[in-house]
Amino acid sequence: MEKKVRVRFAPSPTGPLHIGGVRTALYNYLFARHHGGVFILRIEDTDQKRLVPGAEEYIIESLYWLGLQYDEGPDMGGDYGPYRQSERRQLYLEYAQQLIDRGHAYYAFDTPEELEQMRTALKERGVQSPKYDASVRKQMRNSLTLPSSEVEAMIEAGVPYVVRLKVMPGEEIAFDDVVRGRVVFQSDSLDDKVLVKADGMPTYHLANVVDDHLMGITHVIRGEEWLSSTPHHVLLYRSFGWADAMPLFVHLPLILKPSGKGKLSKRDGVVGGFPVFPIAWREGESYYEGYREVGFLPEGLNNFLAFLGWNPGDEREIFTIEELAEAFSLERVQVSGARFDYHKALWFNQQHIARSPIERLVKLVKPFVEDRHGPVEEEWLARVVDLMRERMQTLRDLAVQASYFFVEDYPIDEIELRKRWSAEARDWIEQVIRIVERVESFEAEKLAAEVKSWMREAGIKAGRILPLLRLAWTGTLKGPDLWATAELLGKERCLKRLHRFLRFTVERQTASKD
RNA sequence: GGCCCGUUCGUCUAUCGGUUAGGACACCGGGUUUUCAUCCCGGAAAGAGGGGUUCGAUUCCCCUACGGGCUGCCA
Secondary structure (H helix, E strand, O other): OOOOOEEEEOOOOOOOOOHHHHHHHHHHHHHHHHOOOEEEEOEOOOOHHHOOOOHHHHHHHHHHHHOOOOOEEOOOEOOOOOOEHHHHHHHHHHHHHHHHHOOOEEEEOOOHHHHHHHHHHHHHOOOOOOOOOOOOHHHOOEOOOOOHHHHHHHHHOOOOOEEEEOOOOOOEEEEEEOOOEEEEEEHHHOOOOEEEOOOOOEOHHHHHHHHHHHOOOOEEEEEHHHHHHHHHHHHHHHHHOOHHHOOEEEEEOOEEOOOOOOEOOHHHHHHHOOOOEOOOEEEOOEEEOEHHHHOOOHHHHHHHHHOOOEOOOOOOOOOOHHHHHHHOOHHHEOOOOEEOOHHHHHHHHHHHHHHOOHHHHHHHHHHHHHHHHOOOOHHHHHHHHHHHHHHOOOHHHHHHHOHHHOOOOOOOOHHHHHHHOOOOHHHHHHHHHHHHHHOOOOOHHHHHHHHHHHHHHHOOOHHHHHHHHHHHHHOOOOOOOHHHHHHHHOHHHHHHHHHHHHHHHHHHHHHHHO
16 A cells, blocks of 8 residues: 655745746645645745744745645644744754754854855865865864863853754765656765744754645655755764655646746746736835736636646647646656747746636626726626637636727727728728618628628728728727627617717818918 | 766657657637737648667666756754
């Protein structure tokens, strides 16, 4: 019997969830669901200095919007809590003490200035990578060099200290990463990592290992940026005597900038004009739109993100979250980083919009429309959505591109109008007004038939008159089928707009003659 | 600089020693459409370089080049 899968997403509340973090959460979620396992949210708030108010709530709301429901977490509890590291502080200190007692860790009293001196001194002597390790710890001020009485006295007196991991030189540390295979490090290249900081909080390394062990985590699925500190974690598992129950490590490839140079950052979104956060984030004067605000469906984002570093092995592309969970496997996770491509994200979203039931789209599109154009009836919106859906990449597109369905003061593309206008145009429009007035049941097909037969008799080419009608009715040359649009607008409105169009063009002509 | 990881069309990727190297996005051309979008058809487009191993390498190994990550009392 295999051990039940337990995975965790462990963000630190130092700001909004970044798109790379979202993908990590997604992979954890998919893996847990695929195996009928448990998905845990753990808040890694051990850095008190970088804590950002609201960040934890932001993370929780984001996961909720994305549909990545966790089974255990700070806001819902669970059998392995608390799920906020700041609330587990005492626990870490006890485990750190255990390490000290067993000689795997020690106290260090060096000040930041002394550390800086040590590093520059080593650099001057030509040391490649200056670090606090076996070769220098004998020259530093720590419980390995100081007499125990003095150490005790300093601690008693409240002299700030940290606890460091004692890395033994000359060892080989290897582990089998699920996506990368065997990775080997020499302990000589590792430093004596700080385990407990001077403020009494653990560092990521200690807290992470203690929690993963205590919470029964079976697979540590995280970004590649953690690969280099994994040997330290392995050492910790060994030092605690947990080596046999060590979780499997899964280091995910990074999401790169569109240029491919470096990992995606907040700045890239600003520069490239796309969101890098799942939902909106406010930071002082700055406001960052999220995927939710620009009109993404959560399944559109999830689908896109899932494919950034993973594929099902066949040629299917469009997946619901349930289908993703069904198909997901760590074996098919890519090894190298993937560039972020907003075009592709939009395409995935468009595909999901095309597959969504109208009723759902109406509910989702409504706030976008109302935000821009005021209250709107769902019945009416449903008809607009039905007509517009296949040209929507985002939920917001409809509100922006089809304002003429909601207001009368939609803009008219004057550049196109000037190009399309001709001497006969006025007369044509008047003819169309007469036809529209005459059509008793105002339906797309009937209207089209009437107008077209008149066009045929009068010998008018479609390309000369139809764009004008479209401009009159919608103000733009882009949009759904002209006759369907007219039917939806209704006879009254079509007539009103044709008359207004004539007045408008008269004004334009007089204006241009002056 | 050091340590670690990586390298197939412009981009995301399939291929688990033998394929005309497949798909998708983007792009180009054509069809449908009054238009834009959708949709359909077609096109151009790839194994970083060099050594091995092998009857045979995109696939396995090594080197080089290039790219990325880490190098904090941040995660």
